[in-house]
Amino acid sequence: MPDLPEHRPVLAGARYNGMTGASLRMEALPEGHLLHVLGAIEPPALAAELVKAGFTNSSIRKAGFRQWFIAGDEPLASAGLDALTAALAGKAFVMDQSHGRVRIGVSGRSSRLLLSKGTAVDLDPTVFAEGSSAMTMVGHLSVQIVRTGDDDFELTVLRSFAESLWDELRHMAASAEKDGGA
Structure with missing residues (x-):
């Protein structure tokens, strides 16, 4: 019987150990779980169902009309996915995207300056508050940007484009840095 393929994080190795400066940090986040939920369920009801299914450390990110990403650092347990799918039956559909997307953290006081070089999303905290998310382009790549703190952002990209986004x-x-920010 052939060996099963071994999962390796896409942003692994010395090249992707992160980048830290005085005012900017970039890091590959754990390849935990990412679920795509589609349906007529509002975030408070979805949050309650997540807790019941054991996704207590996961966050809900708007991904479009009646669409959300559920993201977390822990690997996906099939029992939790089954429980969530059953709880949302008739209200929403759940698709596991954990294997197909990668998250990158960008933080520090120069994080907005960095991201403004690649996207047209207004990242000012008065417009794009903590918890806000937007599907957008960074350069030529489709990315979801989520504000996770005052100067903290998380970018989610299709797995096959993760290295390109990192390089960008x-x-x-x-x-x-040349402009005096990072």
């Missing part, structure tokens, strides 16, 4: 962010960081 490093390039933008070098440009931001």
Whole structure:
């Protein structure tokens, strides 16, 4: 019987150990779980169902009309996915996207300057508050940006584009540094 493929994080190795400066940090986040939920369920009701299904440390991110991403650092347990799918039956559909998307954290006082070089989303805290999310483009890549703190952001990208996004962010960081930000 052939060996099963071994899962390896896409942003692994010395090249992706993160980037830390005086005012900017970039890091590959754990490849935990990412669920795509589609349906006529509001976030408070979805949050209650997540707790019942054991997703207590997961966050809900708006991904479009009646669409949410449920993201967390812990690997997905099939029992939890089954419980959530059963609880949402008739209200919403759940699709596991954990294997197909990667999250990158960008933080620090220069994080908005860095991200402004690649996207047109207004990241000012008065417009894009903590917990806000937007599906947008960073350069030529489709990305979901989520504000997770005052100067903290999380970018979610399709797995096959993760290395390209990482390289694009490093390039933008070098440009931001030249501009005196990072």
